Amino acid sequence: MTVETSGTRRELNKQATRTAIVAATLELLRTGGREATTASAIAEAAGISRRTLFNYFPTVDAIMAEPMRRLLDKVVESLLDADPHLHPLTAAIQALRSAGVPELLAPVAQLNLHAKACGLPLADGQSNEWQHASDDVVHAIERLSPEVDPFEIRIFAHTVLGAGQAAFEEWTHRLAAQSPDHRSTPLELSSAHIRLLHSLITHALEQLSEGFPALLRTADPTHKDQ
Structure with missing residues (x-):
């Protein structure tokens, strides 16, 4: 003991x-x-x-990748604990809403914002963490749905993570619009900023789950000019 x-x-x-x-x-x-x-x-x-x-x-880039690693590890852990009867997208959305995710999201948001303010791309370690997360998501879904084609699972994993990256981009655009001088004056992130990012990521996955209804409406031939 x-x-x-x-x-x-x-x-x-x-x-x-x-x-x-x-x-x-x-x-x-x-x-x-x-x-x-x-x-x-x-x-x-x-x-x-x-x-x-x-x-x-091992490197400064590895330090900068640490917040993303912790966040993605938490999401994958929640995905593994999900009800195996859930659709993977539903399980992913629930994972994002699980306890502790907003707190882990805050330092990731700060890193993204400060990197943008400095005019710098994200550290290579960040990109590596997205790739590692993709592999982890694939392994998690393979365990939950062993009968599914591995290629389809990999497409799903990259699609989900791509939606997350799109949410980060949208978040930084919105903050830039709200505070156009944030490059010269560091923006102090509030809980409202983190909630916005959290909601954008969740919304991105919900769009995948719903099949992009707005895009489907514009593609409906009944709405085209005759």
Whole structure:
């Protein structure tokens, strides 16, 4: 029992350190831009040595990818716990609405916003996390629906994640319209901003589930000019 408690405490300390490193990186990115997010500066801001920093993350890009990794891990975990009789899209929407997702979404939103404000593309690690998530979603659905063609599952996974990326793009466009000077003055994200992003991601998946009814109406031959 003592060994388990000690192991749990060590794991919690590791998680706290990882969280501190990510928080320090986000703050440096917000206040100083990409140039400020050096390994030495991050380590100092997090209150650890540079060597300790690299014990947790191999690169600065890996640090920036951490919020996305945590979010996608949570969604995939919820997907695996879903009722196997649910349609995968319904299960994905429920996963997005599960407890803890908005809190995990906040640092991802901050990273996206600060990167845009700096005029920078997202770190390569972010793109890698989307790819890893695609693989995880494929494996999760294969476990839930082993009879489905793997190719169709992979199409589904990429479609779902593409909808999520579209929601992020729409969110940044809306924030830019609301605060056109946010590039020179860092925008402070509020809970309302995070709720908006959460709702956009959920809406994107609902559009997939409903088959894009607005597009279908415009394609209906009965609505075309005779």
